[in-house]
Amino acid sequence: MxxxxxxxxxxxxxxxxxxxxxxxxxxxxxDPDVTDLQTQLSEVDGVNDATVSVTHSNFPWETQLVVTLFIEDATDDGVVDVTRAAAPVFVADPVASRHEVSIYFVPGQQSDYDSEFDAQGEELVVTPEVAAALGVPDAGPHSLRLSPSQMRAIADGE
The missing domain is CATH 1.20.5 (Single alpha-helices involved in coiled-coils or other helix-helix interfaces)
Incomplete structure (x- = not known):
């Protein structure tokens, strides 16, 4: 028994x-399709090219977007302006509007670099002044990490 x-x-x-x-x-x-988002981000004023990928940091259901924006103006003001111009695109996108986004900024165009690795070596530092100008917490020097609500606030001009 x-x-x-x-x-x-x-x-x-x-x-x-x-x-x-x-x-x-x-x-x-x-993974969600981010092709349209990548195309729309490439058309934002001040953006030369964009790449978008999907990651799952801890669990398969924890989705984040990793975005690289190749920008014309590599100054802090340029990063702020591009982020403000791109925010409505993120908010309007059905995928980006629901998930955290990490944005990396690289000067120039994607074609300026032989590989993605080479472009990563030229990523701009996201300064505390950039975060303050956008009204978001400073997440460190490597990227601008934004929640959907933070992205909506930037898009709304808050």
Missing amino acids: ARERGRGFRIPAVIAVIALGSLALAGCAG
């Missing part, structure tokens, strides 16, 4: 593990 109870417990446990594994795999099975 002890054997039967142990075996009866194992089957539901195995089913539960399989179900949880399936859910986890389903969460990362399909």
Whole structure:
């Protein structure tokens, strides 16, 4: 009889593990399409080119967008102006409007660099003054990390 109870417990446990594994795999099975967002960002005043990729930092259902904007004006004012000009595009996009966005800024055009790695080596520092001008917390020197609500506030001119 002890054997039967142990075996009866194992089957539901195995089913539960399989179900949880399936859910986890389903969460990362399909990334949202960001092609339109990339095209629209490339058309923003002050932006020469843009790249957009989707990441899942901790769990498959935790989606973030990683955006690189190749910009004309590599000054702090240029970064602020481009961010303000791009914010309405992010807000209007069905994917970007729901997820955190990390924006990296690179001077020039994408074609100025032999590879994505070369472009990353030229990323601009996002200064505390840039964050203050946009009314968002300083997230560090490498990127501008914005939640959907922060992006809406920038788009609304707050």
